[in-house]
Amino acid sequence: MKTVKHTLALGLCAALLGFGTVSCNEELLEPQPKASINSADAFNTPSRVLLQVNNMYDYVKAGNFLGGRYQVYGDIRANDFINRTSNLVTGAAVWQHTITESSQNDVINLWGAGYAAINQINVFLAGMEENAPKFAATPFAADFATTTATYYKAEARFLRALCYYSLLQYYARPYTDGNGSKPGLPLRLKAEKDLNNNNLARSTVAQVYEQILTDLNFAEQNLPLTQSSASLNVTRAHRNTAIALKTRVYLSMARYEDVTKEADKIVSAAAPFRAATGVAHELNPSIVSVFTSPQETTESILAFPFTAQDQPGTQNQLAYYYLPSNQGGNGEYNLSTAAGSILAEPRFTATDARRVNFVTTVSNVSYLRKYTAGSTASSPYTDKAPVMRYSEVLLNLAEALARTNGAADARALALLNAVRTRSNPSTTTPNPAAYTASSFSSTFSIIDAILLERRIEFLGEGLRNNDIMRLLLPFPAKSTVSAVQPSATLYIWPIPSTEIATNQAMTRN
Numbered sequence: 001m002k003t004v005k006h007t008l009a010l011g012l013c014a015a016l017l018g019f020g021t022v023s024c025n026e027e028l029l030e031p032q033p034k035a036s037i038n039s040a041d042a043f044n045t046p047s048r049v050l051l052q053v054n055n056m057y058d059y060v061k062a063g064n065f066l067g068g069r070y071q072v073y074g075d076i077r078a079n080d081f082i083n084r085t086s087n088l089v090t091g092a093a094v095w096q097h098t099i100t101e102s103s104q105n106d107v108i109n110l111w112g113a114g115y116a117a118i119n120q121i122n123v124f125l126a127g128m129e130e131n132a133p134k135f136a137a138t139p140f141a142a143d144f145a146t147t148t149a150t151y152y153k154a155e156a157r158f159l160r161a162l163c164y165y166s167l168l169q170y171y172a173r174p175y176t177d178g179n180g181s182k183p184g185l186p187l188r189l190k191a192e193k194d195l196n197n198n199n200l201a202r203s204t205v206a207q208v209y210e211q212i213l214t215d216l217n218f219a220e221q222n223l224p225l226t227q228s229s230a231s232l233n234v235t236r237a238h239r240n241t242a243i244a245l246k247t248r249v250y251l252s253m254a255r256y257e258d259v260t261k262e263a264d265k266i267v268s269a270a271a272p273f274r275a276a277t278g279v280a281h282e283l284n285p286s287i288v289s290v291f292t293s294p295q296e297t298t299e300s301i302l303a304f305p306f307t308a309q310d311q312p313g314t315q316n317q318l319a320y321y322y323l324p325s326n327q328g329g330n331g332e333y334n335l336s337t338a339a340g341s342i343l344a345e346p347r348f349t350a351t352d353a354r355r356v357n358f359v360t361t362v363s364n365v366s367y368l369r370k371y372t373a374g375s376t377a378s379s380p381y382t383d384k385a386p387v388m389r390y391s392e393v394l395l396n397l398a399e400a401l402a403r404t405n406g407a408a409d410a411r412a413l414a415l416l417n418a419v420r421t422r423s424n425p426s427t428t429t430p431n432p433a434a435y436t437a438s439s440f441s442s443t444f445s446i447i448d449a450i451l452l453e454r455r456i457e458f459l460g461e462g463l464r465n466n467d468i469m470r471l472l473l474p475f476p477a478k479s480t481v482s483a484v485q486p487s488a489t490l491y492i493w494p495i496p497s498t499e500i501a502t503n504q505a506m507t508r509n
Contacts, residue, residue: 043131045139046148052124053152057236059120060159061304063316065113067385070166072321072333073106074462079478080342080455081333081368090315090332097475097484101494101508108496114167119192121160126191128153154222158237158245161215162387164208165249170493171509172205174469175253177486180206183507186499187211201505212249216242225278233279234300234384240266240278244301244388247396252470259400267397271414281390287423288357291370295384299391303384317381318371322460324362328374335359335366340476347449348456349433353423358459368460386461391419395457399450407440416450419457 043049061067069091075081076095083095093099094106101107128149135145164185173182184205190197203211219242227233243265250258266275274282284290284297295303306312315330323329337343343366348355360369371383398415405412417434424433440446454467468475475484475491484491494509 039127043127043134046141046144049128049149049152052127053155056117056121056124056156056159057304059113059117060163061306061312061385062113062117063311063313064109065117066162066166066387067304067306067312068316068318068321069106069110071318071385071460071462073110073170074465075460076333077475078464078468079338079340079476080336080459080464082336082479083332084334085330085332087332090321090330095333096481097490099490099493101497101500107493108498110170111167111496111499114163115188118160118163118188121156121163122189123191123193125153125156128156150222151224154219154242155237157215158219158223158242161212161219161249162245164212165245165252168205168208169252169466169469171495172208173492174472175205175209176470176472178205180204180209180253183509184208186503186506199503199505202507209249209253213246216246216249220246230296230298231294231305233298234296234303235305237302238279240275240281241302241388244281244390244393247393247400248388248466251396251400252466254470256400256403259396260404263393263397263400267393267415269411271418273394273415273418275390281393283391283394283418283422285422287353290389291358291372291383293373293382295386299389300384300386301389301393302387304387305384306382308379308382311381312385318383318385318460319374319381322368322371323374324360324365324367326362327360327367327369328372328376328380329367331367333368335368336478337366338478341478342455342459345452345456347452349424351424352433352456353425354456354459370460389458389461391422391457392454392463394419395450395454399447402443402446402450406443407446408437409446410437412446412450413437413440416446416453420453423457 041048042052063069072091073094076083076091077097081095083092086092089105091106093103099107132145132149134140135149141148164187167185172184182205183202185202185208186200187203187208188197188200189211219237220239223237223239223242225239227236227238243262246262247259250256250262266278266281267273268276272282274280279298281298281301284299290297290299311317319328320330321332324331324334335341335343342348343359358368358370360367373379373381373383375381394415398412401409401412401415413435421431421434424431426432430436435449440449451467455464458464469491472486474486477483489509492509495506500506500508
């Protein structure tokens with residue numbers, strides 16, 4: 001999907017001021033760049049409405065948000081990566097746990113990009129309502145108002161839910177700390193076109209999650225079963241995308257029976273696990289193929305695309321962070337081999353395909369090679385930014401079943417083994433890499449194995465932060481950096497100084 005940015009609504013600057021990204025002047029309040037469409041005309045034709053849809057995705061996949069930085073921050077907060085450059089632009093303060101409310105490159109920029117995306121989505125939704133009468137007449141198809149417009153609104157609400165969920169994982173206490181009673185985020189659900197609503201108090205964590213689930217339920221009920229191509233099934237939302245994200249959301253809320261209820265919609269009762277309706281999601285036989293261009297197997301549920309002409313932006317690219325300099329990256333982070341790191345874990349065996357293919361060693365230093373479109377490639381830095389894969393849904397379900405039914409749950413074991421043995425195949429039966437019922441003496445032991453499998457499977461995809469926080473675990477010590485306990489102030493990020501300065505109803509973390 002090639003996304004196109006263009007003007008959609010007046011007054012976007014006013015909203016962004018509250019998010020700390022720009023300062024306002026009269027021209028920015030009524031921008032009319034040559035490549036833009038005036039907001040009054042933005043819904044006049046089907047192609048223009050589709051441009052608005054693409055524009056929403058473009059905001060969400062911004063390099064400072066879900067186009068790269070979000071995924072990087074989710075891994076480097078923990079102990080599997082070592083910072084090599086001490087570059088504050090590329091997350092050194094995040095890695096060191098020394099960020100402040102005025103940290104521009106991470107605290108301020110991630111918040112600003114997230115809320116800019118949310119506002120663009122709200123502006124789109126408002127525009128769809130305001131222009132609804134146009135959709136019943138030429139040049140729109142007869143079913144545009146009843147079908148296509150509903151699909152688009154469902155995509156918008158899916159993206160809004162994704163944005164709010166993502167921001168919660170950094171700027172608010174986990175749901176499991178107080179059952180969602182702690183301060184969450186300002187819940188902006190209206191299109192911001194002026195300064196009137198700048199002062200907005202924080203909703204509780206529970207209230208934000210409630211809105212996330214409301215949006216996802218709407219999305220599930222109204223998204224198409226599939227998009228129009230294999231590529232769009234990966235890069236735009238469809239019904240199973242919403243269901244999959246709900247399994248992640250409910251897992252973060254420790255609502256394990258709801259995780260199971262949602263996952264059962266797209267995971268068969270027994271192996272081989274597959275979605276029976278909608279996009280036929282399943283594990284790809286090869287984990288390497290999942291990350292080989294164009295990264296569009298049915299395992300990928302959602303990933304944001306880039307091209308040589310539409311890159312994530314300077315120092316946002318995943319390959320830039322993780323690849324060593326002689327393989328096209330900048331070697332910002334290498335993989336740790338210290339005790340407690342994933343490479344020091346004996347269950348992450350030397351023959352595991354994820355280790356063989358995604359770990360490269362240069363001068364005795366290990367690096368992640370999951371993203372390979374570096375500057376030496378013909379199309380540099382065009383790896384898709386992963387958001388969710390089917391293997392996560394399987395492990396979400398495995399954990400929920402284990403926590404609900406204990407170590408003896410046969411389906412939880414089968415789901416765990418499906419992910420593990422995919423990367424550890426064997427010609428012998430039983431597969432020596434597979435766990436058996438006798439492998440686990442307690443519920444704790446099978447959950448420990450599931451959490452370990454998540455670390456291995458999603459290394460470099462940004463999920464480690466979410467797992468640590470939802471379980472109220474400490475961020476482990478690494479190198480010269482001490483552990484961060486769940487009770488510590490820096491366990492969550494500070495609210496940006498820009499938001500505090502412009503939103504008088506805002507409170508600090």
